[in-house]
Amino acid sequence: MALQIQPEQKPNIMERMGGALAEWSEKWFPDAYVFAIFAVVLVSIAALAMGRTPMQIGVDFGSNYWGLIPFTMQMSFVIISGYVVAMSKPVTKLIQRLAEVPKTAKGAVAYVAFFAMVASLLSWGFSLIFSGVLIKEVSKRVKDVDYRALGAAGYLGLGSIWALGLSSSAGLQMATKSSMPAALYKISGVIPLTQTIFTWQSGVMVIVLIALSVAICYFSAPDGKHSKTAESAGITYGDNGIVIGKATRPGEKPEYSPILTIIIVILGGLYLVDLISKKGPIAALDLNTYNLMFLLIGMILHKSPKAFLVACAKAVPATGSVLIQFPIYSGIFGILMGSGLNEVLMNFFVSVSTQHTFAPIVAVYSALLGFLLPSGGAKWVVEAPYILSAAQQLHFNMGWVVQIYNAAEALPNFINPFWMLPLMGVMGVKARDLAGFSFLQLIFHTPVVIIMVWLLGYTIPYVPPMM
Template identity: 50%
Template sequence: MTAAAPVADGPLARFALRSAAWAERWFPDAYVFAALGVVVVAVAALAFGATPTATAAAFGDGYWSLIPFTMQMAFVVIGGYVVATAPAVARLIDALARFPRSGRGAVCYVALVSMLTSLLSWGFSLVFGGLLVRALARREDLDMDYRAAGAAAYLGLGAVWAMGLSSSAAQLQANPASMPPGLLAITGVLPFSETIFLWQSIALTAALIAVSLLVCFVTAPRGASVKRANEFEGADRLAADERHAAALPPRTRPGEWLEYSPLITVLLAALSLGWLAYEFGQKPLVTAIASLNTYNFLFLTVGLVLHWRPRSFLNAVARAVPSTGGVLIQFPLYGGIASLLTAAKGADGQTLAHHLSSVFVHIASTDTFTLVMGVYSAVLGFFVPSGGGKWIIEAPYVMQAANDLQVHLGWAVQVYNAAEALPNLINPFWMLPLLGVLGLKARDIVGFTFIQLLVHIPLVLGLLWLLGLTLTYHPPVMP
């Protein structure tokens, strides 16, 4: 009996793989993009008449302006990782991996879990989704394509994360203490009820989830074209990561006994849970969870309790910290860019943010603003792969344009959230944490995510425009 011939990749998949290989070869590190952004904005400020002294002062004054927000976003990553790698969650993942009955069903199952968990925390979604794929891959009875399942695990970040609670733009707009002063004066405070909890936003999110699942179903390989985890060298080297919940090594000296005892965990958890109970008791749920500090505090407390022993908790934190390096080193540059845009005045006394908003007003109308902003945010998102950092760059002028054109400010934030996720589907930068868990390379999954991108572009832009017609403008509300 002759072996079945492998199913050849279609033209779109081959094109996506060639594009990903080119990007991996020629695209510099994301830090370089941020640094180039500083240079371009500084040169533009000088070109509009700002003095060298004013330009340098604006950059330096803004460099450390985002330290609270930088740490908050770093803890989003750390908290998500700590919870996802806790022993109890590991057992939950193994239990969840028992449900799918077919390879196609497993791919769709991973996609659904990834997207739903990303609405809570994108950092948690990446790690949890990757570990779920590895658990499913251990099932010999499941004819699941490892590449397609890996791409499905990425859909949380690639499709809907910014529509949920960990949206950096929505979180920033709801927290005046974290906002640059120039932006606060333009937008005021936008609570979650005006952004991610709008019914229009919920409808858009539901549509994205449904369509993404459909694409997963029709593109998941079957039969001879299926590739299992053991066919990828990197996946075979991850046996240690696969057993992330293994028992701690025995302590070697008396001074370590508190690290291995739950005593500290119990005391800290009692204090933490007491504060959380007080916080949620004093404020409406939406208001309390909108605080990034409360959000991160909740995740760290849950992670501490789930790991139970301080040493296990600290080991998980140590494994999570390297993935925050990009946030820590890039966000100061974004703060500098935001200050250059809003503080460095040209010869006419106007800032770059003012000139850029004027361009938006000129080329867009109230009806077309969502389309123009969506396309612009998506394109820029490929070159500046940072949800929060890119919003800080864009927000001063796009939100001023929204005010001038009387576009609903909360929906403008959601336009950004939905559109900026589009380039994530083919940008290797955000894939790195997941690829590390899976032992894959970007080129292994981007062929599947590229097809998702082709479907999502018209769907997202069309729904943003259509749903935006149902909203009316409200002036900014200052704290």
């Protein structure tokens, strides 16, 4: 009986789209720092058109350059705390077990996407590092998996649902009076999390976006000889986890003892108990509380101060680009405000809005502005005053406005390399490696998000401000 040779299966349309976009991004997509400079140039040209002189633009940029230093440090600690937890022995062992599940290239990409998004509901910083380590482990086991598709899948939490979860910058800010500027509080009052991330409408968006993202990953991931593996790209992954030796002299013994860790964890835990007892578990949630909680969890998981410090030292390089680039985006914010571009956008936004078109317009506007100000928390401070004022005039639920912002603000993250930085650091890749498959996700997510925030908005009644 003659041996029958099976014809090679041709890539489907999703695979061809993903591959084409990946090849394009590898050739044309700039580094994250260059992307930031492009944004400065674009906003500066617009400011010149508004009548600002080069000297005024320079002053606007420079005087605001250090304006987001506290937020920059908070974001850096989100990365550090997430890294520390993800690189602990218990979590590393869990990741290694999880990595044994997928057996096919397509299944591996979809699998990583699912866990990346679920992890982002807890913390976007943890999601990036957790996904990066999971990707490295999966790559070792599934030899023909495309590392570009895998990396884009690991980045999905930041491009889809992170802001609908517990680390939502806008949601946490609006739930706590002390976190809001006084002028913003006068407009909206406190908007509790029960009106934002804990609504059933928000849950529907989470479920739909997870299902959509996983499906896109599965059907677009290259298979067989069409894959570009980490090995073929010259990327090698060493061992994960933290390796420490033993104390070699008496002075080093405290570094390896869990006693000091227990003391600091108890002190931090007592503070959290007091904070939660005074404010409640939901109102107590903010970026500082999150970072402290994750750091304490990291200390517990690493046990000894030595292991914890080694993990922190390994995490710090992943924050380098954040520390360098966040001030640039703060300068962009200064140019927007100083030139009056923000006022022009506000007036246009209010003039074209009605109660029926408000939701999709907010979504489109927030997504577009996100390309220039890629910061969920800082950008919300810019948008919130006039968006919430318009919502109040239209008797539109302000809690749902926050969720519209959260869902739409994440869209530009798909192709903005700024938020890819921590994952790129773990994987050892460039933004151009991930952008192609991420852009494919953006194509499908954009209409789905706009339609969902529009339709679900009809199910939420107007609620007066809670002063």
